[in-house]
Amino acid sequence: MKIALRVNGVLHEVDVEPRKLLVHVLRELGYKSVRVGCDTATCGACTVLMDGRPVKSCNVLAVQADGAEIYTADYSDEVMEKLRDAFKRHHAAQCGFCTSGMLTTAYYLVRRGVKSEEEVVEGLSGVLCRCTGYQNIVNAVKEVAGL
Amino acid sequence: MIPRFEYIRVFSLPEAVDVLSRREDAAPLAGGQSLIPMLKLRVASYGVLVDIGRVRELRYLRYGDVVEVGALVRHYELEESPCGFLRGVAVRIGDPQVRSLGTVGGSLAHADPFGDWPAAMLALGAVVKTAGPDGAREVAIDDFVKGPYQTALERGELVAGLEFRCPPRGAYVKFARRHNDFALTAVAVAAEVKEGHVSWARVAALGAADRPVRLRKVEALLSGVPLTADVIASAAEAAAKEAQPPADFRASAEYRRALLSVAVKRALGRL
Numbered sequence: 001m002k003i004a005l006r007v008n009g010v011l012h013e014v015d016v017e018p019r020k021l022l023v024h025v026l027r028e029l030g031y032k033s034v035r036v037g038c039d040t041a042t043c044g045a046c047t048v049l050m051d052g053r054p055v056k057s058c059n060v061l062a063v064q065a066d067g068a069e070i071y072t073a074d075y076s077d078e079v080m081e082k083l084r085d086a087f088k089r090h091h092a093a094q095c096g097f098c099t100s101g102m103l104t105t106a107y108y109l110v111r112r113g114v115k116s117e118e119e120v121v122e123g124l125s126g127v128l129c130r131c132t133g134y135q136n137i138v139n140a141v142k143e144v145a146g147l
Numbered sequence: 148m149i150p151r152f153e154y155i156r157v158f159s160l161p162e163a164v165d166v167l168s169r170r171e172d173a174a175p176l177a178g179g180q181s182l183i184p185m186l187k188l189r190v191a192s193y194g195v196l197v198d199i200g201r202v203r204e205l206r207y208l209r210y211g212d213v214v215e216v217g218a219l220v221r222h223y224e225l226e227e228s229p230c231g232f233l234r235g236v237a238v239r240i241g242d243p244q245v246r247s248l249g250t251v252g253g254s255l256a257h258a259d260p261f262g263d264w265p266a267a268m269l270a271l272g273a274v275v276k277t278a279g280p281d282g283a284r285e286v287a288i289d290d291f292v293k294g295p296y297q298t299a300l301e302r303g304e305l306v307a308g309l310e311f312r313c314p315p316r317g318a319y320v321k322f323a324r325r326h327n328d329f330a331l332t333a334v335a336v337a338a339e340v341k342e343g344h345v346s347w348a349r350v351a352a353l354g355a356a357d358r359p360v361r362l363r364k365v366e367a368l369l370s371g372v373p374l375t376a377d378v379i380a381s382a383a384e385a386a387a388k389e390a391q392p393p394a395d396f397r398a399s400a401e402y403r404r405a406l407l408s409v410a411v412k413r414a415l416g417r418l
Contacts, residue, residue: 126242
């Protein structure tokens with residue numbers, strides 16, 4: 001089935017099998033920052049923004065995303081740049097595997113106007129960091145959110 | 148990879164009902180947040196997936212004397228609901244990613260014994276509106292959930308929406324091992340309190356049986372009395388006595404029973 005995806009502003013028209021997951025289509029299009037972590041919708045490493053909301057791209061069929069606007073961790077604008085910079089300074093990436101999911105989710109939280117540390121923690125709860133480096137990640141997001 | 152299936156995208160309710168009733172091996176796909184993991188695990192398998200995600204007539208949300216929630220309303224859309232009870236439930240479902248896509252109708256139709264909405268709707272006394280080959284039906288929530296993953300839906304029927312009144316007071320207390328995990332147990336209470344006395348209360352629980360159930364002894368105990376510490380304590384005790392919690396890898400029956408008591412106590416304390 002032919003679908004259209006706008007990824008980080010670039011329009012892609014691809015022919016996909018209905019059983020194909022969004023995460024695999026994105027990776028095959030070259031967006032390798034989108035990680036396949038657990039493949040069971042638990043870890044959140046594959047989180048991308050779909051029409052402005054965070055989704056686990058391993059838990060969405062690509063055909064469901066037809067016509068959607070997708071942002072990955074490679075997306076660039078002022079907020080994302082600030083987040084990447086804050087992640088670096090706060091040492092918010094240890095092994096780095098969850099970082100893409102953390103960045104996309106954090107982008108959503110900052111854009112939404114997250115108001116407290118509690119909201120940051122709840123907001124990030126769908127992305128697991130198995131290095132357990134949560135505090136530095138939370139600190140980085142708080143800084144960019146002005147908390 | 149998920150085994151092959153035929154994918155049919157529909158744009159109207161009659162079209163959805165038509166395909167679902169004609170094809171025996173068809174299942175509706177809404178948000179897919181339960182269905183897709185099940186397909187991956189081979190717990191479920193269908194020849195046809197009917198994507199109802201773009202059916203506009205299932206996407207409505209109206210707050211009047213009666214709250215009308217279309218089947219395709221996503222969990223996150225209720226996170227900032229003017230109805231406090233709905234907010235309390237919505238923010239405790241899964242994580243933000245799941246709430247972005249998961250739908251209220253899907254949660255009801257799936258009837259996971261640990262799903263949040265079936266218990267919440269039991270407490271609300273909601274009416275489930277269905278659409279099917281024989282037309283529309285209204286099913287009381289008490290008659291809708293028939294067992295674990297079993298509902299009153301007939302072949303070809305869909306949940307179209309839900310209707311209920313936003314309760315004057317309500318609370319949802321949920322215990323889970325991790326923030327975004329399924330509940331070990333949860334208690335939903337909808338009630339009205341007039342001049343310090345409970346005029347009515349509907350109390351439903353997850354993890355108190357093999358399906359969401361109403362705690363009728365607790366409800367009876369609360370009716371017409373003031374919400375004192377003693378009343379709350381005896382309600383918590385009655386809940387533990389009334390429950391027949393399941394045991395699984397998440398928790399033993401005894402642990403669930405103990406948690407249930409605490410959940411009832413906290414929920415009533417929040418009214």
